[in-house]
Amino acid sequence: MFKAWVTLAIVASCFAVGTTAHEHHMDRIPEGEAVSPDPIDSILWVHILVQTLAWGVLFPTGMVLGIIRSRWHVPVQTTGSVLAIVGYFLGHKHKGRQFASNIHSAFAPSLMLLLFSQVVMGVYLKLHLERGIHGRIRKVVVKAHGIVGKLMPIATWIQMVFGGITAVGFCRGDHVGQCLAHFIMGGAFIAYGIILTILLLVGQLWLRRSGRSQEFFDSLVIAAWGCVNTFTEHRWGTAWVHNDLQHTSMGIIWWCAGLVGIWLSRKRDGRPKRNIIPGIVILLTGYAMSAHPQTLPLSNMVHSVFGYTLMGAGITRIIEISFVLKDSNAATKDGSDPSSFQYLPPFLLYASGLLFMGATEEQMQLLSDAHVTHVTYVLILYSIAFLLFLFVNMLLHLYAVHAWGMDSKSDAEAPQVNGTANGHARGSERRVRDAEEFELEGLISEDEAESPIVTKEHH
Missing domain, CATH: 1.20.1420 (A middle domain of Talin 1)
Known part of the structure; x- marks a missing residue:
């Protein structure tokens, strides 16, 4: 080898x-x-x-x-x-x-x-x-x-x-700017969905060790992104148009709401506290994007579905925190068994990100000329979102099962010895201890590891 x-x-x-x-032949262009x-x-x-x-x-x-x-x-x-x-x-x-x-x-x-x-x-x-x-x-x-x-x-x-x-x-000349907007923001929604999936399935103990609530980090990024959007969505020195006003106002509400989310992410005694501000920001952003005026009817419908999907992500995030978890961090101590409803907000972020990435002017014109309906296109993009969501969940399952020593075939009805099934004393505590070694910002090497969980020596 x-x-x-x-x-x-x-x-x-x-x-x-x-x-x-290599020579690029361009004589037939x-x-x-x-x-x-x-x-x-x-x-x-x-x-x-x-x-x-x-x-x-x-x-x-x-x-x-x-x-x-x-x-x-x-x-x-x-x-x-x-x-x-x-x-x-x-x-x-x-x-x-x-x-x-x-x-x-x-x-x-x-x-x-x-x-x-x-x-x-x-x-x-x-x-x-x-x-x-x-x-x-x-x-x-x-x-x-x-x-x-x-x-x-x-x-x-x-x-x-x-x-x-x-x-x-695509994405040349005058189309570069709107391509950047669609692909960067759409990619950001997908990245946010992936991060939420990681934190949902394997990152709860890391959050506990950080001493911060998840909404602190969410609100911090929202506030920073809002500051950038406030001063970059309009080309200063030129006339204001309706899109500039809408994008700039969206940036303003992001940093305003982000600051509120940061403030509400701690209790009076300094302990972390959940809040619904990031969910509200996602909801308002979806509302704004669903009403964003477009030149093509097909583009209008695709942007509307994108906005409704993003609104769904915000609404379900609010429901998850307020009613499913009731302001707690996770359904279980180590976050290893999330509620089925908790998978919905991150998936809707995957779908909304792909919808926005697939809604550039040139893409909409191409589909409109080919007489492709928005229903067909939306269903295709949702299918891709399902596959991406499946792949991320499979990778996280691969990590969790092997790193935490979980046996998916364990018998829930097995005899209890020392309080745990099959005589594995303090199995839950061992999984919690192992899970705490999962660091989102780094891995430990073979020489430094105390348990065979992670290593920097590999990808």
């Missing part, structure tokens, strides 16, 4: 040669266009599928396997790395549709450099060089390996978005 990693590192280092040697009218050929489709499998499925799975110190971590990451390198070269060998200079191809070398650095650090760590100066180097490499591993899913998501807009030649 070590030889395989060394070989992979050598192959990965060769991708730069392909980058400098009409003047003023970003892509040629040719169809996407089979090689490019294979590139898309292989890279989606490697970067979107295998690498995130391998990252979780590394966190739980599974022996499958290296095989999965090795397979993903090989597929990523093959897919990279396939992207330079396709025929058919031609593309002008684009951000997808420009960002690819940076993403491959992240992969190359991970391979090199992984090979070094597999050597287990711990004596002398290697003892100090190893600690740095372990930390860097963990940081880069966490950055890769974010960089992968960005590159996938770049790939989508490049494939159809």
Whole structure:
């Protein structure tokens, strides 16, 4: 296996040669266009599928396997790395549709450099060089390996978005601004939904250790984002239009409400306190977006569904805190058994984020010209949201079952010994102690770990 990693590192280092040697043919691209009218050929489709499998499925799975110190971590990451390198070269060998200079191809070398650095650090760590100066180097490499591993899913998501807009030649010229608004804010809603899912399933004890309520962090981000929106949504020195006024006022209410949420996130004695301010902000944002005027009827309907979905996320968040949990942090002590209703707010954030990312001017014009109804389009985007939600839950389940030592096949009716089933004394306490090792901002190395839960030595 070590030889395989060394070989992979050598192959990965060769991708730069392909980058400098490759020539982008653009002779069939009409003047003023970003892509040629040719169809996407089979090689490019294979590139898309292989890279989606490697970067979107295998690498995130391998990252979780590394966190739980599974022996499958290296095989999965090795397979993903090989597929990523093959897919990279396939992207330079396709025929058919031609593309002008684009951000997808420009960002690819940076993403491959992240992969190359991970391979090199992984090979070094597999050597287990711990004596002398290697003892100090190893600690740095372990930390860097963990940081880069966490950055890769974010960089992968960005590159996938770049790939989508490049494939159809969107988001150029006057469309850049609205593309940025849709993809950044839509991605932020999805990221917020993922964070809520993580905190719901495996992060409750981390919150308890932080001494803060979840709404403190939510409100802090809302206030910061509101300040940015207040001063960036209008191009100062130009005339105000209705969209500028609506976006700027939305920024103002975000930082105003965010400050209130921060204030209400603590009790008089300083202990953390739940509040519904972030839910109200999400609700008001959805209301504003549902009434946002658009040029196309299809765009109006899609934006309306997006706004209603976001309003649903805010309403269900308020219901969850006020009536399901009744201001408590979780349904159980360690948060391992959330109520079924608690899955609804994060899922609606996934769906609303995808709806907003899929509602740019050029996308709406393309669908309108193809006579695609908003119902069909919304159902497709909801289907993608379900798949993304499923994948995140599967990864968190993989982590929780192995890291917390939970056996999904345990018999609830088994004889009780020392207060726990099957004679496992203080099993709940052990799971709580193990769960407390889960840190959202970092992992611990093999040398520092007291229990085989997490390690910085893997993705």
